[in-house]
Amino acid sequence: DAGVIQSPRHEVTEMGQEVTLRCKPISGHNSLFWYRQTMMRGLELLIYFNNNVPIDDSGMPEDRFSAKMPNASFSTLKIQPSEPRDSAVYFCASSPINRGSGNTIYFGEGSWLTVV
Amino acid sequence: AQTVTQSQPEMSVQEAETVTLSCTYDTSESNYYLFWYKQPPSRQMILVIRQEAYKQQNATENRFSVNFQKAAKSFSLKISDSQLGDTAMYFCAFMKHVQGAQKLVFGQGTRLTINP
Numbered sequence: 001d002a003g004v005i006q007s008p009r010h011e012v013t014e015m016g017q018e019v020t021l022r023c024k025p026i027s028g029h030n031s032l033f034w035y036r037q038t039m040m041r042g043l044e045l046l047i048y049f050n051n052n053v054p055i056d057d058s059g060m061p062e063d064r065f066s067a068k069m070p071n072a073s074f075s076t077l078k079i080q081p082s083e084p085r086d087s088a089v090y091f092c093a094s095s096p097i098n099r100g101s102g103n104t105i106y107f108g109e110g111s112w113l114t115v116v
Numbered sequence: 117a118q119t120v121t122q123s124q125p126e127m128s129v130q131e132a133e134t135v136t137l138s139c140t141y142d143t144s145e146s147n148y149y150l151f152w153y154k155q156p157p158s159r160q161m162i163l164v165i166r167q168e169a170y171k172q173q174n175a176t177e178n179r180f181s182v183n184f185q186k187a188a189k190s191f192s193l194k195i196s197d198s199q200l201g202d203t204a205m206y207f208c209a210f211m212k213h214v215q216g217a218q219k220l221v222f223g224q225g226t227r228l229t230i231n232p
Contacts (some may be wrong), residue, residue: 031218036158043207043222056219061165089159095218102145105211105220 002026004108005055006092012114018080021111023092034067034077035091043091045051049075082115089113120210122223129198130231136183137193137226139208149211150184151192151220156204164206167191195228203230 010055013019025032039040045104047057052069064083069075079086089112095105120141129135141150152164167175167184174182179199181193195202208223 031221042224045219045221048219058182074159094160103218104162104163104166105218106155109158109160 004092004106004110006111008091008111009109009110010039010114012116013082014083015083015115017115018078019055019086019113019115021092021113022076023075023077025075025092026106027073027090029094029096030072031095032069032075033091033093033095034075035092035093035107037110038087046077054064071090074090079113082113084115087114092103099105120208120221120223122206122226122232123206124173124226126222126229127226128229128231131198131200134194134196135198135228137172137195137206137208137228139191139223141189141191141210143161143189143210143212143221145212149218150182151211152180152182152191152193152203153207153208153209153222154204156201161207165193191209198230199232200232202228 007022017026030051031072034046035043035044037043046059048055048065049069063077089110091110092105093107095103120174122139150167154162154164165175165180167178167182174184179196181194184230207225207229209220211218211220
């Protein structure tokens with residue numbers, strides 16, 4: 001069974017450019033998460049979706065960041081315009097929804113973004 | 117708010133030794149889940165072990181086991197017979213339920229080095 005698939009794995013872009021990160025969750029998983037990892041702030045939850053609906057985007061740093069989930073098998077995280085401080089590893093993760101119990105959250109391999 | 121604290125930024129042991137990584141957390145919830153994730157240099161987040169708070173028995177996965185002390189809010193990871201491939205960052209994480217979805221809150225991580 002395929003895991004969470006992210007693309008691109010690595011991206012280097014110039015400041016001011018638009019960046020789009022893509023994610024395909026594990027089939028059958030209803031929850032999708034976007035995390036960011038930096039040396040200074042560690043792992044931060046940016047946004048998560050339940051059944052394609054954004055539930056909590058309080059972790060999104062600012063209006064330059066946006067995320068969509070048009071269907072159950074695809075999500076994007078967009079940064080426009082990008083800035084050097086956005087350089088980080090961005091993880092997509094998914095899990096099944098099972099009310100009343102904790103389900104393991106499975107992570108993709110991450111997208112390593114460098115903004116120069 | 118839930119917080120997760122890993123008090124050991126770095127640890128180093130010899131191959132085949134046993135090592136214990138510490139983690140404490142703070143929560144007012146009674147039912148929750150705890151996880152240890154491993155992040156090797158490839159940056160992929162790999163689930164090591166999980167523990168349900170309502171279970172008194174400590175979780176075990178091969179060479180990995182936890183010491184879960186609910187009253188003390190402590191969740192340490194023990195790695196027995198350590199191997200070179202265990203070298204990685206290890207993150208303790210607390211799962212909370214928000215609006216039907218699960219959110220992971222991570223500790224700062226412990227960098228573990230296994231020396232030959």
